[in-house]
Amino acid sequence: MIKVSGLKLRPGEDVKHLRDKITRALSLDRICGGKVPQFEYKILRRSVDARKRPDIFFVYTVCADLGRQLEDKILNTRNAAGAEYYEEKKYDPPGLKDPSGLSGITKPVIIGAGPCGLFCAYILTLAGIPPIVMDRGSDIDKRTETVLNFFETGILSPECNVQFGEGGAGAFSDGKLNTSVKDRDGINRFILETFVKFGAKEEIAYDAKPHIGTDELKRVIKNMRIFMEENGAVFLFDTKMTGFCLTGERLGGIRTNDRDIMTDRAVMAIGHSARDTFEMLYEKNVKMVSKPFAVGLRLEHRQSLMNKSRYGTEYDKDLPPSDYKVTNRTKKGRNVYSFCMCPGGYVIDSSSEEGRLCINGMSFSKRDGRNCNSAIVVAVDEKDYGEGVLAGMEYQRKIEERAFALAEGKIPVLSLREFRSGNIRKDKEFGLEPCIMGRYEKADIRGVLDPEINEAIIESIDKWNESIEGFNDEDAVLSAVEARTSSPVRIIRNEAHESCIRGLYAAGEGAGYAGGIMSAAADGVRTAGKLLESYNKRDGNGI
Numbered sequence: 001m002i003k004v005s006g007l008k009l010r011p012g013e014d015v016k017h018l019r020d021k022i023t024r025a026l027s028l029d030r031i032c033g034g035k036v037p038q039f040e041y042k043i044l045r046r047s048v049d050a051r052k053r054p055d056i057f058f059v060y061t062v063c064a065d066l067g068r069q070l071e072d073k074i075l076n077t078r079n080a081a082g083a084e085y086y087e088e089k090k091y092d093p094p095g096l097k098d099p100s101g102l103s104g105i106t107k108p109v110i111i112g113a114g115p116c117g118l119f120c121a122y123i124l125t126l127a128g129i130p131p132i133v134m135d136r137g138s139d140i141d142k143r144t145e146t147v148l149n150f151f152e153t154g155i156l157s158p159e160c161n162v163q164f165g166e167g168g169a170g171a172f173s174d175g176k177l178n179t180s181v182k183d184r185d186g187i188n189r190f191i192l193e194t195f196v197k198f199g200a201k202e203e204i205a206y207d208a209k210p211h212i213g214t215d216e217l218k219r220v221i222k223n224m225r226i227f228m229e230e231n232g233a234v235f236l237f238d239t240k241m242t243g244f245c246l247t248g249e250r251l252g253g254i255r256t257n258d259r260d261i262m263t264d265r266a267v268m269a270i271g272h273s274a275r276d277t278f279e280m281l282y283e284k285n286v287k288m289v290s291k292p293f294a295v296g297l298r299l300e301h302r303q304s305l306m307n308k309s310r311y312g313t314e315y316d317k318d319l320p321p322s323d324y325k326v327t328n329r330t331k332k333g334r335n336v337y338s339f340c341m342c343p344g345g346y347v348i349d350s351s352s353e354e355g356r357l358c359i360n361g362m363s364f365s366k367r368d369g370r371n372c373n374s375a376i377v378v379a380v381d382e383k384d385y386g387e388g389v390l391a392g393m394e395y396q397r398k399i400e401e402r403a404f405a406l407a408e409g410k411i412p413v414l415s416l417r418e419f420r421s422g423n424i425r426k427d428k429e430f431g432l433e434p435c436i437m438g439r440y441e442k443a444d445i446r447g448v449l450d451p452e453i454n455e456a457i458i459e460s461i462d463k464w465n466e467s468i469e470g471f472n473d474e475d476a477v478l479s480a481v482e483a484r485t486s487s488p489v490r491i492i493r494n495e496a497h498e499s500c501i502r503g504l505y506a507a508g509e510g511a512g513y514a515g516g517i518m519s520a521a522a523d524g525v526r527t528a529g530k531l532l533e534s535y536n537k538r539d540g541n542g543i
């Protein structure tokens with residue numbers, strides 16, 4: 001096949017025009033003497049190029065199957081601009097050498113049904129060794145009811161919320177699927193195509209910034225679970241790992257809130273918010289270290305302002321709502337960056353512990369909300385929260401308690417003007433009405449984070465106003481507190497992804513090996529590969 005890059009279509013232009021663009025880019029008319037053959041092509045990548053606005057284009061990379069003979073002729077007779085040979089890198093999930101040799105083994109157990117746990121379970125199911133998957137939260141339908149009730153009433157379920165339940169933290173998310181991890185082995189493409197197989201729109205497989213949106217993601221996750229159940233996997237919801245037992249030197253079983261499940265292989269894919277589970281593992285001497293993360297405030301702007309800044313127009317039905325990614329190193333040497341930017345999205349209450357409040361961002365597949373938001377976060381480490389494996393986690397708890405106390409558990413919000421001046425007018429309406437899922441109230445959020453962190457945030461917002469006009473608009477709205485950008489611990493694991501307990505694997509964001517839906521899912525795929533290797537290497541005792 002031949003890969004052709006740099007094919008441009010105008011926003012709203014029919015994608016069918018790509019065939020003509022390919023024909024022209026490869027001079028097929030001339031090379032084939034006017035008899036251009038029928039050919040198949042596939043879109044590999046689509047991105048928006050707005051650098052020369054108002055001349056904005058969708059830029060496509062495709063692969064076309066023209067047959068080796070013609071492809072050689074094209075690439076040998078002239079250097080077709082942006083064309084080269086192309087071989088698809090397909091990830092082939094590992095299997096079991098001798099499935100028949102598995103009789104009598106205990107089922108593997110996956111703890112956590114987030115992206116990591118789900119993809120780990122999916123690979124094992126495809127390989128013919130369907131696992132038991134447990135999650136402390138409920139299935140996606142019941143969970144959605146519980147979460148919507150929380151947004152409305154503030155009644156939190158510590159076991160079933162935006163962090164916990166089927167789909168994990170990713171279910172109530174913006175569903176951004178971009179990752180900075182290079183796709184060396186085709187696993188990223190495999191994950192995207194798996195989401196498409198279970199109902200996501202095809203574009204996610206080739207968009208430069210793929211996005212599903214919470215409404216679609218929930219449906220896709222449920223379809224994936226049903227497929228696995230139909231192939232022998234067992235899903236246990238509202239079931240929490242509370243401990244584990246050993247058989248000799250290795251794992252013998254997982255303790256849960258209502259029974260023990262005997263197994264010699266279990267994967268902890270527990271996410272960055274499983275604080276009580278981190279405490280349990282720490283008490284049971286499972287080797288862990290504290291891990292740096294970032295904290296900050298979520299900043300809202302009108303989406304039209306961002307569109308104008310990038311596209312030169314406030315709204316264009318044929319262009320995706322504009323996003324941004326900004327970083328800054330402050331005069332005092334703090335690293336500040338925008339995190340989890342949600343175009344046309346909502347700020348949401350993503351708390352999971354009583355008396356503690358944290359926020360994050362979410363959007364629906366249409367991303368048609370009035371505002372956009374992102375967390376403006378500052379990197380923190382032991383210098384900020386002291387030494388100790390769980391010191392970072394306790395620091396997160398402290399700032400979440402401060403945020404909770406400000407407005408009795410409602411999300412505390414302030415305009416940028418009031419945050420700067422300290423002149424807080426509770427009687428005054430917001431210049432920009434916040435888009436928040438959950439209850440919120442105007443409150444003085446300046447005391448939630450340390451002054452040096454507030455200073456770094458303000459300095460950076462002003463800095464970014466140089467590149468994005470209106471970024472420091474005084475009516476922009478700040479909410480507190482973004483405390484869980486990634487896991488505050490890393491569970492030590494070996495090459496086989498096993499923790500210091502043989503047979504107890506550690507994976508995903510919670511274990512400190514991923515950040516975001518895609519990299520967590522990819523770590524799940526790789527960890528399943530490690531489990532299958534261990535089954536294929538089983539000794540005479542079946543271990």
Ligand SMILES: Cc1cc2nc3c(=O)[nH]c(=O)nc-3n(C[C@H](O)[C@H](O)[C@H](O)COP(=O)(O)OP(=O)(O)OC[C@H]3O[C@@H](n4cnc5c(N)ncnc54)[C@H](O)[C@@H]3O)c2cc1C
Binds near residue numbers: 167
């Ligand atoms: C609101 C929000 C929006 C986000 N938006 C995006 C986005 O747009 N794009 C992106 O890439 N990332 C986003 N993220 C981050 C992303 O969701 C996570 O990085 C990803 O879900 C991590 O996957 P995971 O499977 O490792 O862990 P998680 O998704 O956190 O899943 C862990 C699961 O383990 C379960 N669990 C925990 N402890 C136990 C226990 N003791 N027993 C049983 N079960 C347990 C939990 O209930 C949970 O379901 C967002 C996160 C949040 C909270």
